[in-house]
Amino acid sequence: MIRIFGGPTRYVQGPGAIGELGTLTERLTKRPLLVVDADVLPFVEAQLSTAFTGRPSITLAFRGEVTHAAIDLLVEQADDADCVIGIGGGKGLDAAKGVAFKLGLPFIAVPSIASNDSPTGRSMAIYNDEHVLVAIETIPDSPLLVVTDTQLIANAPARFLRTGMGDALAKKFEAERAVADGASNFFGTGQLRTALAIADACYQTLREHGVAAMAAAERHEPDEAFEAVVEANVLMAGLAWESGGLSYAHAVVRGLVKARGAASAPHGDHVGYATLVQLAIEGRDDGFILDVIGFNRSVGLPASLAELDMGSPTPDEIAEIARLTTIGPKGGRIIVNADPGQIADAIKRVEQLATRES
């Protein structure tokens, strides 16, 4: 059996790392196209112009929804660029990935927040003008380079780090479940042990450093705990899902994005809560689930639907989340063996345990 593990060719992390972007990309690109989140550009403009002095580079500011039309507009201005460097949050990076995809160019990611694990991966989320997700598209190769500047990330509001922890929290349980259920990873193969080892390290890192990292994020001062959690959120979680696979925690999100109140919560908050639902679906004992509920609350992640702004959910509302959990996109890689009734029961069990603890 052939199994694939993949990831960026090089990953660089530390305070001020963006200042090294010129040197780091010297051999990789002669004519870079920089697609920069419009809100981030003022904070990095000076460093970028220093980094690319003496090299013809194009800088395009990006704002708004990642649609095919928006990507095409960027592509038209790409001139004869030989590499796309995306700088920003989720949407800025996805827009840049889209440009790299359409032009068949290598991609470099410079995340400005650690709210999700997409910078190391090949996937991008494409929306329509009504902000509805229409497709997940994939660039053929992993990013050539990921540069994670922890001072830039520490300057962002602490809630981004928190939600990134929610997205990362699930990865160990999802990768292990994917293996148990025979689900393939996002290279379309079975899992090498490396992916599971990284997924486990991701979880242990959050448990050990999560609380201290949140304190550092509130102070906007990256310390060792902050470095550890950024590495878990961006690198470990990214490698874990792409080479490990996803499971119930991300499947439950399909229901949460349509649920009253909860719909508007960020992705990582959905996943952080849905991790608890996965543990309940798996039949873990109360002590185990209560322990993870305690972790969620210690860093400010939701542990109940009420904490996701869905107060007093009715049985019908819970049944609807459970139903949507079982409906995946065509060709999706997540395996959902539990039926809607079992999933609804798991949600109710988490609600009970979370109430008992609060």
Ligand SMILES: [Zn+2]
């Ligand atoms: Zn996710």
